[in-house]
Amino acid sequence: MSEVKEMAAKQERQALTGNEAMALAMRQIEPDVVAAYPITPQTEIVQIFSTYVADGLVNTEYVPVESEHSAMSAVVGSAAAGARSMTATSANGLALMWEILYIASGTRLPIVMPVVNRALSGPINIHCDHSDTMGARDSGWIQIFSENAQEAYDNMFQAIRIAEHPDVLLPAMVTTDGFIISHGMEIVNTLDDKTIKDFLGTYKIPRNLLDVDNPITVGPLALQDFYFETKVAQADAMMKAKPVILEIAEEYEKLSGRKYSFxxxxxxxxxxxxxxxxxxxxxxxxxxxxxxxxxxxxxxxxxxxxxxxxxxxxxxxxxxxxxxxxxxxxxxxxxxxxxxxxxxxxxxxxxxxxxxxxxxxxxxxxxxxxxxxxxxxxxxxxxxxxxxxxxxxxxxxxxxxx
Amino acid sequence: MTERREMPIKKGQGWKTLPHGGIIPEGGTAEHFMTGDWRTNRPIHHRDRCIDCMQCWAYCPDMAIIVEDGKVVGIDLEHCKGCGLCVAVCPPKVVALTLTTEAEAKKND
Incomplete structure (x- = not known):
C-alpha cells in the first residue's frame, strides 16, 4: 500500500456539506472564543458549532452577538487578549464587518473566519458570487478559496497556522461558494482530533492584553508620524506569508496526503x-x-x-x-x-x-x-x-x- | 513632575523595528505627553481647606492629583483636562477644590 493510501485509510470518510465540514473543522480547532451572528448561507456553520458548545464537546466561550459588526469587534478584543478566536459570515454580514476587518488586520490579530461567498445586495440575493470577499481584498486579510468541502475543511487548519505564524500575524478568510459547496453534500476525508491538535499547537501572539506583568496599549492613535509605518509592516507581513503558506501546505500534506499550493x-x-x-x-x-x-x-x-x-x-x-x-x-x-x-x-x-x-x-x-x-x-x-x-x-x- | 521614563517607541523609528499592529508595549505612556494643554477649565486646589479625604484622587480620570506622604499637594496641570470631577466630588463642607476658567487662571500664572 502506498504512503498516500495508508494515510487515506487512517482518515474517516464522511458525507458532509461544506458548512458541516467547516463546523467540524471548528470543533477540531476548538477556538477559545467564537462570536457570531447568523446569515445565509453561513448560518449552519455557527449553528452547528453552537450545538458542539451546548453539548460540551468544545471548551469555547460562545458569544451570540447582535450583529456582524459586533461579532468582529468581539473577536478583535478576545484575540488581542490572547485567545484563539473565530467567527464566520457571508455577503452583507461581511460588509457590516467592514470597519473592523481593517482594525483586525491593522492590529495584526490572527483571527480565522470562514466566509461562505454570497452576492451582495441589491437586489437582495442569497446565492453565490464572490463580490463579498473581493470587496474585502484590500482589507489586509489573507484570502484562501476552496473548490469543494474537502478543501474547505483542509484550508481551515492551514489558515490557523498561517495566520498565527510569527512572521505573519494576520487574519485569514477561508471561503466556499454559497449553496454550491456550503449546502452540497460530498465525501470528505477527515483527520482525527489529536492529529489536528498536534498540528495546530497553542495560540501564541507576541504580546497580549491579559499579560499583567507586561502591560500594553492596543489600538492607540497613530497619525502622520506612525500610521504609514504600521501599514508598510502589514504589507511586508503579507509578503512573508507566501513562504509560510507553502511550508504549512507541505506539513499538512504529510498528515493528509493532500497537496496544496497557491x-x-x-x-x-x-x-x-x-x-x-x-x-x-x-x-x-x-x-x-x-x-x-x-x-x-x-x-x-x-x-x-x-x-x-x-x-x-x-x-x-x-x-x-x-x-x-x-x-x-x-x-x-x-x-x-x-x-x-x-x-x-x-x-x-x-x-x-x-x-x-x-x-x-x-x-x-x-x-x-x-x-x-x-x-x-x-x-x-x-x-x-x-x-x-x-x-x-x-x-x-x-x-x-x- | 517625577522623572520621565524612556518612551518605548522612538520618534522617527522605522517600520522594521516598530512593534506589530501599532501596539505600544508599555503602560502609562501618557506621562510622555502634555495631554492637558487643551484645557478650558482649571481646578484650583486650596491646601488650607483640604482634609486629604482622597475623593479627588480616586475619581480623577487622568491621575492628575499629586499626592505626597498621604497629602494632596497639587494638580498635575500637564495632564489635567479640566473636567471638574475633582471639584464635584470634593465634600461640600470642605470645598478645597474650585473651578475657574483657564483664561482667568492664566492671569495669575
Missing part, C-alpha cells in the same frame, strides 16, 4: 489556451478541459487558491507558455477594466517578454448557474483569439440575457 494547475503544462478561475467552478471547468483534450485541443486550467497574498510571480511562471488566457471572475468591478482576478493577473503580466493574450469573463453573479456549455464556449472563444491574435473585448458577460 494554485492548482490542471493539464496546464502544454496548454495553448487556459482558464483561470476560483472556487467550485474549477471542478466544472476540469470536465470541459478533459472533453476538449479528447478533441485534441490543448486546453488547460489554473485554479487560484490563494488570492491574498496574490502570487503574481508564481502565476507568471505557470502561465508564461500559454497563448490565450480567459480569466473567470465571479464578481464585477463595474467599468474598471474587468473583474478583480483579471485586472490583477493582467497587470502582473505587463512586464513579461512574451505576454499571453488575456480576456475576462464575468460569470455566475447572484448564483447564476455556470454549465459545461458556457465554459466550453469561453474556451472556443479563446481559440478564436489565438487564431486572430487579437482580443476584441476585454470584459465579457458569460450566461447573461441581453
Amino acid at each position: 494554485f492548482e494547475e490542471y493539464r496546464l503544462d502544454d496548454a495553448d489556451v487556459a482558464i483561470v478561475v476560483l472556487g467550485s467552478t474549477a471542478g466544472t471547468a476540469k470536465v470541459v478541459v478533459d472533453n476538449l483534450r479528447k478533441e485534441g485541443i490543448k486546453a488547460g486550467l489554473l485554479k487560484l487558491r490563494v488570492f491574498r497574498p496574490f502570487p503574481y510571480e508564481e502565476l507568471k511562471e505557470a502561465l508564461k507558455h500559454v497563448d490565450v488566457i480567459g480569466v473567470l471572475d465571479r464578481s464585477d468591478s463595474f467599468a474598471s477594466l474587468g473583474g478583480p482576478v483579471f485586472s490583477e493577473l493582467r497587470a502582473a503580466m505587463y512586464d513579461m517578454e512574451t505576454r499571453p493574450l488575456v480576456t475576462n469573463y464575468v460569470y455566475g453573479l447572484g448564483g447564476r448557474d455556470i454549465d459545461l456549455h458556457m465554459i466550453e464556449q469561453a474556451y472556443r472563444e479563446l481559440l478564436e483569439i489565438k487564431e486572430t491574435g487579437k482580443v476584441d473585448q476585454y470584459v465579457n458577460y458569460l450566461g447573461v440575457r441581453e
Whole structure:
C-alpha cells in the first residue's frame, strides 16, 4: 500500500456539506472564543458549532452577538487578549464587518473566519458570487478559496497556522461558494482530533492584553508620524506569508496526503489556451478541459487558491507558455477594466517578454448557474483569439440575457 | 513632575523595528505627553481647606492629583483636562477644590 493510501485509510470518510465540514473543522480547532451572528448561507456553520458548545464537546466561550459588526469587534478584543478566536459570515454580514476587518488586520490579530461567498445586495440575493470577499481584498486579510468541502475543511487548519505564524500575524478568510459547496453534500476525508491538535499547537501572539506583568496599549492613535509605518509592516507581513503558506501546505500534506499550493494547475503544462478561475467552478471547468483534450485541443486550467497574498510571480511562471488566457471572475468591478482576478493577473503580466493574450469573463453573479456549455464556449472563444491574435473585448458577460 | 521614563517607541523609528499592529508595549505612556494643554477649565486646589479625604484622587480620570506622604499637594496641570470631577466630588463642607476658567487662571500664572 502506498504512503498516500495508508494515510487515506487512517482518515474517516464522511458525507458532509461544506458548512458541516467547516463546523467540524471548528470543533477540531476548538477556538477559545467564537462570536457570531447568523446569515445565509453561513448560518449552519455557527449553528452547528453552537450545538458542539451546548453539548460540551468544545471548551469555547460562545458569544451570540447582535450583529456582524459586533461579532468582529468581539473577536478583535478576545484575540488581542490572547485567545484563539473565530467567527464566520457571508455577503452583507461581511460588509457590516467592514470597519473592523481593517482594525483586525491593522492590529495584526490572527483571527480565522470562514466566509461562505454570497452576492451582495441589491437586489437582495442569497446565492453565490464572490463580490463579498473581493470587496474585502484590500482589507489586509489573507484570502484562501476552496473548490469543494474537502478543501474547505483542509484550508481551515492551514489558515490557523498561517495566520498565527510569527512572521505573519494576520487574519485569514477561508471561503466556499454559497449553496454550491456550503449546502452540497460530498465525501470528505477527515483527520482525527489529536492529529489536528498536534498540528495546530497553542495560540501564541507576541504580546497580549491579559499579560499583567507586561502591560500594553492596543489600538492607540497613530497619525502622520506612525500610521504609514504600521501599514508598510502589514504589507511586508503579507509578503512573508507566501513562504509560510507553502511550508504549512507541505506539513499538512504529510498528515493528509493532500497537496496544496497557491494554485492548482490542471493539464496546464502544454496548454495553448487556459482558464483561470476560483472556487467550485474549477471542478466544472476540469470536465470541459478533459472533453476538449479528447478533441485534441490543448486546453488547460489554473485554479487560484490563494488570492491574498496574490502570487503574481508564481502565476507568471505557470502561465508564461500559454497563448490565450480567459480569466473567470465571479464578481464585477463595474467599468474598471474587468473583474478583480483579471485586472490583477493582467497587470502582473505587463512586464513579461512574451505576454499571453488575456480576456475576462464575468460569470455566475447572484448564483447564476455556470454549465459545461458556457465554459466550453469561453474556451472556443479563446481559440478564436489565438487564431486572430487579437482580443476584441476585454470584459465579457458569460450566461447573461441581453 | 517625577522623572520621565524612556518612551518605548522612538520618534522617527522605522517600520522594521516598530512593534506589530501599532501596539505600544508599555503602560502609562501618557506621562510622555502634555495631554492637558487643551484645557478650558482649571481646578484650583486650596491646601488650607483640604482634609486629604482622597475623593479627588480616586475619581480623577487622568491621575492628575499629586499626592505626597498621604497629602494632596497639587494638580498635575500637564495632564489635567479640566473636567471638574475633582471639584464635584470634593465634600461640600470642605470645598478645597474650585473651578475657574483657564483664561482667568492664566492671569495669575
